[in-house]
Amino acid sequence: MTRTLYSLCGASRARLFSPHCWKVVMALAHKGLDFEEVALTFTEIPEVGKGASATVPFLKDGETIVSDSFAIARYLDEIYPDRPSLFKGEGGIALSRMVEGWSQTQLHPAIARIALLDIHDILDEQNKAYFRASREKSFGKPLESVVADRAAEEAAFPGRLQPLRHMLKFQNFIGGDTPLFADYIVFGALQWLRVTSSLEFMAKDDPVMIWFDRCLDLHDCRGRAVSLS
Amino acid sequence: MTRTLYSLCGASRARLFSPHCWKVVMALAHKGLDFEEVALTFTEIPEVGKGASATVPFLKDGETIVSDSFAIARYLDEIYPDRPSLFKGEGGIALSRMVEGWSQTQLHPAIARIALLDIHDILDEQNKAYFRASREKSFGKPLESVVADRAAEEAAFPGRLQPLRHMLKFQNFIGGDTPLFADYIVFGALQWLRVTSSLEFMAKDDPVMIWFDRCLDLHDCRGRAVSLS
Numbered sequence: 152m153t154r155t156l157y158s159l160c161g162a163s164r165a166r167l168f169s170p171h172c173w174k175v176v177m178a179l180a181h182k183g184l185d186f187e188e189v190a191l192t193f194t195e196i197p198e199v200g201k202g203a204s205a206t207v208p209f210l211k212d213g214e215t216i217v218s219d220s221f222a223i224a225r226y227l228d229e230i231y232p233d234r235p236s237l238f239k240g241e242g243g244i245a246l247s248r249m250v251e252g253w254s255q256t257q258l259h260p261a262i263a264r265i266a267l268l269d270i271h272d273i274l275d276e277q278n279k280a281y282f283r284a285s286r287e288k289s290f291g292k293p294l295e296s297v298v299a300d301r302a303a304e305e306a307a308f309p310g311r312l313q314p315l316r317h318m319l320k321f322q323n324f325i326g327g328d329t330p331l332f333a334d335y336i337v338f339g340a341l342q343w344l345r346v347t348s349s350l351e352f353m354a355k356d357d358p359v360m361i362w363f364d365r366c367l368d369l370h371d372c373r374g375r376a377v378s379l380s
Numbered sequence: 381m382t383r384t385l386y387s388l389c390g391a392s393r394a395r396l397f398s399p400h401c402w403k404v405v406m407a408l409a410h411k412g413l414d415f416e417e418v419a420l421t422f423t424e425i426p427e428v429g430k431g432a433s434a435t436v437p438f439l440k441d442g443e444t445i446v447s448d449s450f451a452i453a454r455y456l457d458e459i460y461p462d463r464p465s466l467f468k469g470e471g472g473i474a475l476s477r478m479v480e481g482w483s484q485t486q487l488h489p490a491i492a493r494i495a496l497l498d499i500h501d502i503l504d505e506q507n508k509a510y511f512r513a514s515r516e517k518s519f520g521k522p523l524e525s526v527v528a529d530r531a532a533e534e535a536a537f538p539g540r541l542q543p544l545r546h547m548l549k550f551q552n553f554i555g556g557d558t559p560l561f562a563d564y565i566v567f568g569a570l571q572w573l574r575v576t577s578s579l580e581f582m583a584k585d586d587p588v589m590i591w592f593d594r595c596l597d598l599h600d601c602r603g604r605a606v607s608l609s
């Protein structure tokens with residue numbers, strides 16, 4: 152059976168940067184499932200995804216197609232129950248929505264205000280045009296204006312991670328002693344920033360960065376197998 | 381066997397306001413366990429807690445004494461496994477630390493900047509003096525200065541609850557279809573604000589307030605059984 156994950160890349164096919172796709176890459180690695188990753192640019196998604204999914208990530212698992220990172224994680228835990236769980240129980244599934252809520256409403260917008268122009272810059276010419284038009288429409292202003300206060304956003308970013316720092320006083324991962332999908336949700340956000348821009352503004356000895364390094368080491372350093380240029 | 385929860389009150393013994401004590405009240409009700417609640421003022425805690433706990437909440441369950449709200453919830457799930465779970469699995473336990481981290485680092489400080497003077501005002505004279513001295517030392521400024529931007533804090537407060545609002549697009553409680561300890565963690569924060577001050581500045585039709593009302597209705601409206609004056 153072939154298993155294919157369709158994900159997102161920049162001008163370089165090896166520069167895989169979507170936070171949601173990274174959640175799924177880590178989830179598949181966590182389950183120990185082999186897969187081929189097919190990286191698409193934004194403008195390739197409609198053609199390749201036609202009839203399957205309008206967005207990435209989407210997973211073709213034999214005859215089954217699943218899209219949306221959370222749905223894919225739930226699917227993997229249901230279909231492959233004998234492999235390491237991504238949620239460890241009903242409580243873990245339910246509370247992961249809260250972690251997703253925190254990551255998507257508190258971290259993602261801040262990352263956009265730091266890295267939106269950098270994301271644009273890693274795309275090829277056709278995708279640069281698509282990205283600028285679609286993002287300027289949704290933000291209601293030029294990309295350059297979205298990142299105008301980048302320095303202030305970077306200064307405020309460590310403070311946004313306080314919930315994670317509190318958790319790390321008690322355990323090594325959001326999942327406890329070992330990671331769960333909830334870790335990959337937050338990892339995906341920081342990996343998005345790392346791959347498109349930089350995390351260099353974060354202090355190396357910040358417990359959050361030590362946790363992030365632990366995540367990069369997981370599953371044979373899966374998160375390090377990506378091009379940063 | 382007698383079961384006694386030591387909690388916190390204002391000048392009125394019926395004005396029970398500690399967020400951490402409310403987490404435990406809801407956890408005990410969730411487990412269907414009878415208990416007596418002994419409400420203490422701040423200055424009574426050292427004498428009553430002597431040899432047992434320096435802080436409230438603490439629970440005397442027969443001969444066992446447990447303090448700290450998270451530890452009490454874990455204790456209850458371990459000792460009474462046949463009653464409804466507060467965590468629903470290892471994942472639920474681990475991820476509850478993240479919800480606690482969010483509530484305590486994002487909501488609690490904001491609530492202090494809204495309600496700190498109101499909390500002072502519901503105490504008796506002796507406790508007013510204790511509270512002012514201890515809080516002014518920890519904040520490094522007069523109570524009046526902590527709440528100086530109260531209007532701006534109230535205006536920003538709905539935005540802080542975005543993670544909860546995201547979760548509520550998918551399910552009725554942080555715990556899924558039914559509440560778990562993670563709900564009581566966040567409930568405790570908003571109940572603290574409701575009992576000491578007011579939540580009137582929140583829109584009635586905000587999904588967060590609809591969730592909060594659902595929480596107030598739980599366990600025979602346990603959260604409504606409190607004096608607001």
